[in-house]
Structure formats: structure tokens, C-alpha cells
Amino acid sequence: MTTGWAGDPHLVHAVGRGLRSTPAAVAVVTPEGGMTAAAESDHRSTFEIGSISKALTGMLYRDAVERGLVAPTTVLRDLLTLEEHAGIGSVSLESLATHRSGLPGLPPGMHPLRRTLGLWVSGENPYGDSLAELLDQARDVRVGAPRPRYSNLGFQLLGHAVAAAAGSSYAQLLRDVLGPGFSTPASRQDLGPADLTGSDRLGRPMHAWVGEAVAPAGGVRATIGTMRGFLQALLDGTPPGMSALDPVVDFAPRVGIGAGWITLEHHGRTITWHNGSTGGFSSWIGLDRAAGTGVVVLAAVHRSVDRQGFRLLEEFVASGVAQSPPVDDRPGG
Structure with a gap:
């Protein structure tokens, strides 16, 4: 052995x-x-299962379609507070689920370069935003051509939109549909002794990736x-x-x-x-x-x-x- x-x-x-x-x-x-x-x-x-979270979110979306809560053509402004923003508000759920929405990987408003630097220099969590903060960052996002493009932002919005259609939070919807074994800590205070601390390639401990906004994507x-x-x-x-x-x-x-x-x-x-x-x-x-x-x-x-x-x-x-x-x-x- x-x-x-x-x-x-x-x-x-x-x-x-x-x-x-x-x-x-x-x-x-x-x-x-x-x-x-x-x-x-x-x-x-x-x-932390990272972007396997997206696979779970995809299942929550398809279950919501099968239950008649949403349709593939449902757009974000129908479910989230993006009514005044024609670009991102008109993005369909199906395009989000297949990474063909035209959305960038992350919203420029979250300053991804600065956060990435904090991640690699100090091990900081780049994704600690609330849903309200995510929506504020998303409002001014420019929507590009509907071509295949991997988007964390897209799956964040997809998960929270489907949860809104179900009258639930993403965390609760995930437990209700796919089981109570999945957890989505919103802050470091939500972690317990069983939650492992990860490390980078050099063995340095890294901050937990926790946050309400990031849950559906990672x-x-x-x-x-x-x-x-x-x-x-x-x-x-x-x-x-x-x-x-x-x-x-x-x-x-x-x-x-x-x-x-x-x-x-x-x-x-x-x-x-x-x-x-x-x-x-x-x-x-x-x-x-x-x-x-x-x-x-x-x-x-x-x-x-x-x-x-x-x-x-x-x-x-x-x-x-x-x-x-x-x-x-x-x-x-």
C-alpha cells in the first residue's frame, strides 16, 4: 500500500x-x-470542489426547466434586478448554461486583476462578494458575441436566477434538489473543523473561497x-x-x-x-x-x-x- x-x-x-x-x-x-x-x-x-459547482448548477437549471419554473428562453431581467440594463438583462438562461452568453469570465467591476494579485501574493479569497454586490458589478458588463466562452460570471448569475425562480436562495435550492451534503459557506465564520484548509503548489495555506455570489460557479x-x-x-x-x-x-x-x-x-x-x-x-x-x-x-x-x-x-x-x-x-x- x-x-x-x-x-x-x-x-x-x-x-x-x-x-x-x-x-x-x-x-x-x-x-x-x-x-x-x-x-x-x-x-x-x-x-472545495471548485467549478464542479457549475455542473451542479446546470442540473438545478435543467430541473427548474423540467418543473416549469423557467424556460431556456427566460432572460436574466425576468428573475434578477437587472431590468434597466438591456445588455446583460436580455441574456437567456440556456446561453448561460452552455457558456455561449457573450459574457466575460468575470465582471470588470470586481477588479479581477487586483484580486488575482491578492490571491497569489497573500492567498486571499478573490470571491467574497454578496449577491447584491455581484449584481451591482454585473450591471455595466458589455455582452459580446454569443460564442463559446467559459464564464464564471455566467454561472454565478445562472444559479442565483434559478434560485430566484424557485423562491429560494442558491444554498437552499442546492440542498433541496441535490441533497444536504453540499455546503456553500458565505463567510469564513461559516467554516468548521471539518472544512479543510487548502494550499498552493508551494504548500502555503490559502484562504477559503467562500461567498454568497460565487457559490453557483465555484x-x-x-x-x-x-x-x-x-x-x-x-x-x-x-x-x-x-x-x-x-x-x-x-x-x-x-x-x-x-x-x-x-x-x-x-x-x-x-x-x-x-x-x-x-x-x-x-x-x-x-x-x-x-x-x-x-x-x-x-x-x-x-x-x-x-x-x-x-x-x-x-x-x-x-x-x-x-x-x-x-x-x-x-x-x-
Whole structure:
């Protein structure tokens, strides 16, 4: 076994061949069952899942559409206080969900360069705004051409708009629809002893990415147990908003996007996935839906775990590939 890791022996052995980030935790679900392994963390430890939050928000949006609370053509000014701002107020929810809204990654009004400098120099949280502050920053945003462009701002607005349509806060809607295991701390005072402190590549502790505004795009926390249960539900097809995983447009050549979720071909298999990165955490979730297999990787360090996630998924799929032959359902294929 690999020093520092504990859990299912098969998974500990697989993880040890490539994942050195700690504290960390991994979950795998296959048709035969699920398994977890962790290092310097346990079942109570919560990790920032970063932009995997967008995948959750996409599901909340699709669930709201299916319940008739919103339509894909619903625009932001119908749900948020952006009535006097024709540009951003006229952006549709569907365009936000597929990163085709024409919005920038962040609003200029939040001074992203200054905040990024504070992040890398002092480990500060660049996303501590309230919803009211976010809306104030968003009002003067110029909307560009509706082309694929990854936007944190877009998913922040999408999540809060869907919550407004449901008569709820984003934090409450997330718990109500996808389960109580997901948390969205609005301030550092909301953190407890189980909330891990992340670090940068040099091992320096980083401030937690907390804030009401950022929650739908990158402010969700979860334990590996919550993520394993979520992964199992996704493979079973049982959570609300499952259509978010189905690609509807191209995001890049041979890469499709549903509502937040990305789909691509990896070594001949169709993979549905998302990753996440904050100042002190990295995360990855991926599913081979045809094989009924999925992987989650969470790490309390700012170092990409994408390669490890894809590798683990490929290895566990390969062990049962005879039962689940690959299918060619790539977007545009």
C-alpha cells in the first residue's frame, strides 16, 4: 500500500501510482459497487470542489426547466434586478448554461486583476462578494458575441436566477434538489473543523473561497462520501436535472456541452466530466456512462488532478470493458 492512504486496497494501489497530492480523497463507482480511499483526511473532511459547482448548477437549471419554473428562453431581467440594463438583462438562461452568453469570465467591476494579485501574493479569497454586490458589478458588463466562452460570471448569475425562480436562495435550492451534503459557506465564520484548509503548489495555506455570489460557479464544498453518493446517483440516472449531462451544442471541436457538463472522447470512450480549481483545491469528476463507471478526485492543493482522474477512470473501465463496449455518440460525430 501507499504510505498515507487508507481505504479500499484496490483503489489505494491504483491511486498510489500517480496521485501524490494530499490531503486528498478518491471515490470510484463501478457496476460492482463503490469504493473510496483518502490521505490525511476522513469521511468528515470537506473539500472545495471548485467549478464542479457549475455542473451542479446546470442540473438545478435543467430541473427548474423540467418543473416549469423557467424556460431556456427566460432572460436574466425576468428573475434578477437587472431590468434597466438591456445588455446583460436580455441574456437567456440556456446561453448561460452552455457558456455561449457573450459574457466575460468575470465582471470588470470586481477588479479581477487586483484580486488575482491578492490571491497569489497573500492567498486571499478573490470571491467574497454578496449577491447584491455581484449584481451591482454585473450591471455595466458589455455582452459580446454569443460564442463559446467559459464564464464564471455566467454561472454565478445562472444559479442565483434559478434560485430566484424557485423562491429560494442558491444554498437552499442546492440542498433541496441535490441533497444536504453540499455546503456553500458565505463567510469564513461559516467554516468548521471539518472544512479543510487548502494550499498552493508551494504548500502555503490559502484562504477559503467562500461567498454568497460565487457559490453557483465555484463555492460548493463536499465530503468524499457526498461525492461518491452523487456519483452513484448520476450513474443510476436518478437525480433531478439529469438532462444537464447530455450535450446539446459544441463547446470546442469534438467537445460537447450540456448544462455545464462537458462531453468528449478519451481513448475511444465517451466521457462526461468537469473539473475544478480554487486557490487551494483541485477536483475532478468523470463518468463513462456506457460502462456504468465513474471517478471523483478531490485534493486540498492547487495542482491539477485531471490526468489522475482520466487515468483512474480508464483503468476501472478497462477491467469491465467486455461488458460495456464503447459507443460513438460524440457531439457532431
